[in-house]
Amino acid sequence: xxxxxxxxxxxxxxxxxxxxxxxxxxxxxxxxxxxxxxxxxxxxxxxxxxxxxxxxxxxxxxxxxxxxxxxxxxxxxxxxxxxxxxxxxxxxxxxxxxxxxxxxxxxxxxxxxxxxxxxxxxxxxxxxxxxxxxxxxxxxxxxxxxxxxxxxxxxxxxxxxxxxxxxxxxxxxxxx
Numbered sequence: 001x002x003x004x005x006x007x008x009x010x011x012x013x014x015x016x017x018x019x020x021x022x023x024x025x026x027x028x029x030x031x032x033x034x035x036x037x038x039x040x041x042x043x044x045x046x047x048x049x050x051x052x053x054x055x056x057x058x059x060x061x062x063x064x065x066x067x068x069x070x071x072x073x074x075x076x077x078x079x080x081x082x083x084x085x086x087x088x089x090x091x092x093x094x095x096x097x098x099x100x101x102x103x104x105x106x107x108x109x110x111x112x113x114x115x116x117x118x119x120x121x122x123x124x125x126x127x128x129x130x131x132x133x134x135x136x137x138x139x140x141x142x143x144x145x146x147x148x149x150x151x152x153x154x155x156x157x158x159x160x161x162x163x164x165x166x167x168x169x170x171x172x173x174x175x176x
Contacts (some may be wrong), residue, residue, distance in 0.1 A: 002057050012054065012062055015046040019066035020047065024074040030145075038145050044090050045125070045157050048115055051091035052098065052106070052161055053168060059091020082130040086122050093118030105165050111158035119150045119157075 004012070027041025045064060051059020067087035071079050098106050099116035106114070128142040 002055060004054075004058070008054060008058070012050060012058055015050045015062050016065045016069065019043055019046040019062060020070040020073060023066065024070045028074065038149065040140065040149055040152070042156075044119070044153070045160065047087065047091040048094050048118070048157055049094045049161055049164065051093075052111070052114075053165060054082070056092040056095045059095060060088040061085040061088070061091075061143070063091040080134060082134065083127070086126045086130065089122045089126070090118060093121060105169055106162070108158055108162050111161050112155060115157050116154045117148070119154055123150055 023039070023043025023046065027039050027043055030038040030040070043066075047059060047063040050062040061089065064084050064087060067084045075090055094111075094114040097117050098110060101110050123135075124143060124146050128139045128146060131137050131142055132139050
């Protein structure tokens with residue numbers, strides 16, 4: 001298990017807070033059949049960034065804590081641990097898919113591939129599956145809009161991640 005420095009814990013706490021605000025407050029939530037079927041926003045970005053910048057363990061923690069704390073702040077429906085698992089995977093999968101590239105700062109296309117694969121598994125496959133399993137809302141209703149949303153969000157996430165990683169690397173490569 002990785003030990004985090006105080007600075008890293010502070011950054012991860014900030015990313016959890018940012019995830020909660022972007023997911024629960026600053027996003028568009030569309031209910032389908034009385035269940036949140038689609039959420040359009042940038043709430044996944046802090047989770048993805050934490051995983052890529054600090055490792056899959058950190059990404060999973062940020063995703064899970066953001067989902068649990070966010071539920072208590074602004075719930076929509078009953079608490080389902082299935083979605084906490086999926087939120088953790090959002091932060092765990094991209095850094096795992098980036099591992100074979102072995103780049104200190106991944107390129108835009110490497111980020112698109114890693115984030116795209118992670119979002120396909122978590123947002124396009126697992127979340128609609130859990131919605132169908134728990135609320136009996138067919139996947140054929142929830143999957144198409146999620147594909148369109150991810151087609152827009154994945155390149156944006158990759159673009160912002162690349163920019164921030166470069167700035168992040170510059171800021172922390174110098175000794176202070």
